[in-house]
Structures are given as C-alpha cells and as structure tokens.
Amino acid sequence: MFSRFRPAAAIALTLGVAVSTMMSASAASTTKSLSSNFTLVNLVNGPNNGQIQYIKADGSNWRDPEDITGFNALGDQLIKRQYDDTLLDAGSGSVVVSTDGPVGAVVQIQARGIPNATSGAYVGVSQGAAQANVPLVSHHGTSVSGATNSQIIIQNASASATNVTVDLISLTDGAVIHTQPFNNIPPNASVSYDLEGESALPEGWFGSAVIKAAGGGEVAVVSNFFIGPDAMLTFNAFTSAGRKWVAPLIASRLINSLSTPITVQNVSGSTIPAHEVKVTCKKDPNAGAGLAPTLAFDNPNPVNNNASVAFNPVTDLTNFPTEWFGACTVTTGAFDTVMFVQMRFVTGNRAGAYEGILGTGTDKQVVVPLYAKNLPSNHFASAVTISNLSDTQPAHVTLVYKGAVGSNAACSFTKSNVEIAAGGSLIQNHRTEDGVPELIDGCVGTLTVTSSDQPINAFVQLDFLQQLGDPFMAHDAFTIAAAAN
Numbered sequence: 001m002f003s004r005f006r007p008a009a010a011i012a013l014t015l016g017v018a019v020s021t022m023m024s025a026s027a028a029s030t031t032k033s034l035s036s037n038f039t040l041v042n043l044v045n046g047p048n049n050g051q052i053q054y055i056k057a058d059g060s061n062w063r064d065p066e067d068i069t070g071f072n073a074l075g076d077q078l079i080k081r082q083y084d085d086t087l088l089d090a091g092s093g094s095v096v097v098s099t100d101g102p103v104g105a106v107v108q109i110q111a112r113g114i115p116n117a118t119s120g121a122y123v124g125v126s127q128g129a130a131q132a133n134v135p136l137v138s139h140h141g142t143s144v145s146g147a148t149n150s151q152i153i154i155q156n157a158s159a160s161a162t163n164v165t166v167d168l169i170s171l172t173d174g175a176v177i178h179t180q181p182f183n184n185i186p187p188n189a190s191v192s193y194d195l196e197g198e199s200a201l202p203e204g205w206f207g208s209a210v211i212k213a214a215g216g217g218e219v220a221v222v223s224n225f226f227i228g229p230d231a232m233l234t235f236n237a238f239t240s241a242g243r244k245w246v247a248p249l250i251a252s253r254l255i256n257s258l259s260t261p262i263t264v265q266n267v268s269g270s271t272i273p274a275h276e277v278k279v280t281c282k283k284d285p286n287a288g289a290g291l292a293p294t295l296a297f298d299n300p301n302p303v304n305n306n307a308s309v310a311f312n313p314v315t316d317l318t319n320f321p322t323e324w325f326g327a328c329t330v331t332t333g334a335f336d337t338v339m340f341v342q343m344r345f346v347t348g349n350r351a352g353a354y355e356g357i358l359g360t361g362t363d364k365q366v367v368v369p370l371y372a373k374n375l376p377s378n379h380f381a382s383a384v385t386i387s388n389l390s391d392t393q394p395a396h397v398t399l400v401y402k403g404a405v406g407s408n409a410a411c412s413f414t415k416s417n418v419e420i421a422a423g424g425s426l427i428q429n430h431r432t433e434d435g436v437p438e439l440i441d442g443c444v445g446t447l448t449v450t451s452s453d454q455p456i457n458a459f460v461q462l463d464f465l466q467q468l469g470d471p472f473m474a475h476d477a478f479t480i481a482a483a484a485n
Contacts, residue, residue, distance in 0.1 A: 029194055029226040032111035034111055035082060036107055036110070038080055039106045039369045040368075041075060041446055042077075043102040043103055048071040048100055050101075050103070052067075054093060055093050055095070055190075062093045063088050075445075077405075094188060097124070106123055111461025115443065116230045117469040119471055120224060120234025120473055122234050122235060125220040125236060127385065128158070128239070129157075129410060133152075133210055133239075134237045135265035135308045137271060138195065145344060147226075149194070152211070154193065155188070157217075159187055161187065163183045163184065164191075165179055166209055168201065168207055171307050174306050187413040188439065207308075223236075225342075228349055230349035231349045233351050233352060235343075237241065242336070242338070243337065246330075248386070248458065249385045249425060250281060250326060251324070252323070253345070253346075254323060255323060258314075259314045263308050267336050268305065268336040273302055277303065278296070278329075279297050281296070284326040291323070292324070326424070326425075327424050338356070353469055357389075360389075361455050364451040364481075365456075366448070367480065370382065370446065371446065372444045373439040374441045378464055381465055382460055384427070384430075384461075385428075386420060386427075387458060388423065388424055388451075389455040389456060393422050395451045396420075397419075398417065398449070402446045413438050458477040
C-alpha cells in the first residue's frame with residue numbers, strides 16, 4: 001500500500017496491498033472467512049516489468065515472489081486470485097508490487113461460497129505517510145441497517161521496523177478516547193486492529209481515528225466498517241488533506257433504498273466554525289424532472305480538530321429530497337479536511353464506500369482497472385462514474401474500452417467527444433443492457449477516459465447482481481497527469 005524508489009537502471013514503483021486468503025475473522029467484527037483477489041493495471045503506454053511479493057504479519061515471505069508479465073501497453077490488466085493460489089497458506093498478510101513504471105491495483109475482499117455474501121474493495125496505495133486519518137469508526141454502534149463495528153488494517157510502509165499508535169477520537173469534542181500502540185511492525189507487514197473487541201471504548205461508540213508512525217516511519221491504512229450481519233464498507237484512510245472534495249455520485253433514498261452519507265473529518269489542527277463545511281450538489285440529468293436542480297447546505301455546529309461531521313440522506317429529510325441523485329462538492333474554506341462516501345442500500349445488506357476525490361486535481365486521464373458487463377458465470381458487473389472537476393466549464397472526454405486478453409472483439413471500442421456538464425458526472429452503467437449498449441454481456445477489461453480540456457476523476461461500483469447479502473463494492477479510479485506516451 002505504498003511506493004518507494006530504489007536505485008536501478010529503471011525507476012521502480014513499489015505498491016502494497018493488504019490481502020488475505022480464507023482469513024478467519026471469528027469472534028471479531030464478522031464471523032465469516034474472508035478471501036481476496038487483486039487486479040493490476042498498467043499505467044504506462046509501453047512495457048512495464050515487475051514482481052509481486054507476499055508478506056506475512058511477522059515480515060517473512062508468505063510464498064515465493066511472482067514475476068509480472070504481459071504489461072506491454074496502457075490499460076493491460078493482470079488479475080491475481082489469492083483464494084486460488086495453492087502456494088499461500090490460509091491466513092492474512094500484505095503484498096508489495098514492484099514495477100519499472102506506475103501501476104494501479106484494486107483489491108476485492110469477499111466472503112465466498114456461503115449463502116450471504118460480504119464484500120469490499122479498495123485501491124492499493126502508492127505512497128505511505130507518517131499519519132493516516134479514518135473519518136468514521138465504530139465499536140458496538142447501532143444503525144437502521146444493524147450493528148456497526150470497525151476493523152483497521154495498518155501496513156508498515158517503511159524500510160525498517162516501525163512503532164505505530166492509533167488514536168480513537170470522539171466525534172463530539174475531538175478528544176482522544178483511547179490510544180492503542182502497535183510496536184515493531186516489520187517492514188511491509190500489516191497488523192489488524194478490530195474495534196469490536198476494544199474494551200476501552202464505550203458501547204454504541206462512533207468516532208474517527210488517527211494512525212501515526214513513530215521515528216520517521218510511514219504507514220498505509222485500510223478501514224473495514226461492518227454493518228449488520230453481512231455489510232462491509234471498505235475504504236482507504238487518508239494520508240493527505242484538502243479543502244475541496246468531490247463526490248461523483250450522491251443518492252438520497254432512491255427507490256432501491258440507496259442512500260450515500262458523506263463524512264468529513266477535520267484535520268486542520270483547529271476547530272472549524274459552524275457553516276464553514278459547505279455542500280453544493282448538481283442533479284444528474286437522469287434524475288426526476290420535478291426534483292431540485294441544485295442543493296446547498298452546511299454544518300450547523302462547529303467541528304473540533306480530528307472530529308467529523310456527517311451529512312446523511314438516510315435520516316436528513318430536509319436537505320436531501322427523496323429519489324434525488326447527482327454530484328456534490330464539499331468545500332471547507334481555510335481548513336484542511338478529508339472526506340469519504342458511504343453507499344448503503346438501507347432496506348438490505350448491500351453496502352460500499354469510496355474516498356472523496358480532491359476537487360483541486362489537474363489530471364486529465366483516468367484508468368479503470370476492471371470493468372465488467374453482466375458476466376453470465378456469476379452476474380458480476382460494474383458501473384463507472386466520471387466526474388468533471390471544473391465548476392464552470394464542460395469537459396469533453398474520449399472513452400476507450402479495452403477487452404481483456406481472449407475476450408470478444410465487441411469488448412473493445414472507443415466513444416469520442418462525450419460532454420460532461422460543469423461540476424457534473426457521467427455514469428457508464430455496465431449492469432443493464434442499455435447502460436453501455438456497445439458492449440455485450442460477458443465483456444470484461446479496462447477503461448481509459450481522456451479529457452481534451454478539463455480535469456477529471458472517477459470512481460467504480462462492482463456488484464454480483466444475483467447474490468444475497470452484501471455483494472456490492474466501490475473504489476476510486478486512477479488518474480494520469482496527461483495522455484500517456
């Protein structure tokens with residue numbers, strides 16, 4: 001979940017991910033056994049060689065390293081399934097991917113082979129940091145969808161053993177409720193901190209977390225937020241802050257019960273006054289004609305340092321109209337913040353999460369490591385929401401679908417000069433026949449989106465459409481500064 005450069009003939013990027021294969025999580029936030037897979041995508045328009053290392057919690061090799069082959073052009077894809085890897089013993093650990101040039105990685109975590117699914121997804125982190133922030137964590141909490149608990153996975157992104165502390169912060173006053181140390185974590189290894197069993201926290205507790213590495217160390221952090229018997233929201237902790245955030249898709253009490261709470265954590269070092277966290281939203285063109293074209297609201301109360309404020313369409317009937325969906329921008333004035341979005345189907349167990357996108361980004365190319373159009377074998381499908389980061393000018397984009405090796409020729413095509421409204425989003429829905437009609441069922445591959453004018457970004461939804469429980473996941477995409485060459 002981190003990157004570093006090493007002396008070599010070619011620049012090497014190291015990217016780590018926390019993965020597991022049949023990891024028992026009994027007597028914790030979930031009683032299910034979880035397994036994982038990850039998808040790598042080439043972010044270089046040319047050859048990109050490398051190696052994959054698997055590392056146990058004690059820092060030893062989980063299995064022999066693997067060479068990366070077949071990366072010859074931008075968008076080339078490689079999928080590694082830990083649950084099918086006979087060289088991995090049952091357990092959990094981390095992965096470090098070293099390559100000659102940039103790559104992207106998306107990890108899926110799933111409870112497989114049981115009637116009710118549990119699943120989450122997150123992107124591999126390409127840069128560690130001395131501190132990581134998690135806007136929302138819970139211990140024995142309650143929600144309209146069931147009990148809530150959090151699991152924090154911490155990877156040492158340093159070249160030497162590192163001590164780490166986790167501060168758990170009260171949402172109400174920003175006070176540190178409990179500090180949990182993790183000492184001498186080996187290089188590249190990861191540890192798991194399950195708040196379900198944390199006796200130092202009061203019952204029904206919600207808060208935020210700040211993870212710090214000591215002595216010049218660095219960490220990368222992933223959070224699993226469990227709701228009810230099946231739902232799991234997986235998202236990356238934040239290692240950098242911003243003052244303008246974009247949520248490409250916000251939904252309010254849709255007919256399928258989807259709502260998307262926004263949580264903003266104050267990491268500025270001081271208190272954010274009331275009305276300084278401003279949310280402005282623009283309705284999607286496909287939303288109901290009678291709904292408000294724009295929404296605007298803010299925080300009614302101050303937000304203390306390291307505490308969080310939530311804007312929740314599940315319960316907020318004033319600011320969020322029923323069956324409204326669109327794109328939202330959050331600005332926080334002179335105060336540094338981080339933001340993530342929950343995607344909750346309130347009447348069921350389906351749930352996912354994605355990190356807010358920095359609205360100050362300048363990249364004009366987005367790469368999606370994995371798209372899927374209603375796969376006949378397991379009804380797996382995706383949806384991609386592409387955000388125009390300009391508030392004032394429309395973006396004009398070209399979408400290049402690239403089918404996986406061996407796929408039907410119809411899985412590769414180009415769609416040119418598609419307009420995205422200022423501050424708006426474009427949804428590519430691969431779950432229905434008319435969503436992207438150029439694709440046929442069974443297509444799988446990568447998607448590259450290039451803007452000719454405005455900066456863009458995107459996030460991805462992944463779904464096993466006919467599974468019970470929580471087969472739903474979401475993650476951010478990858479951006480490139482300019483068209484690859």
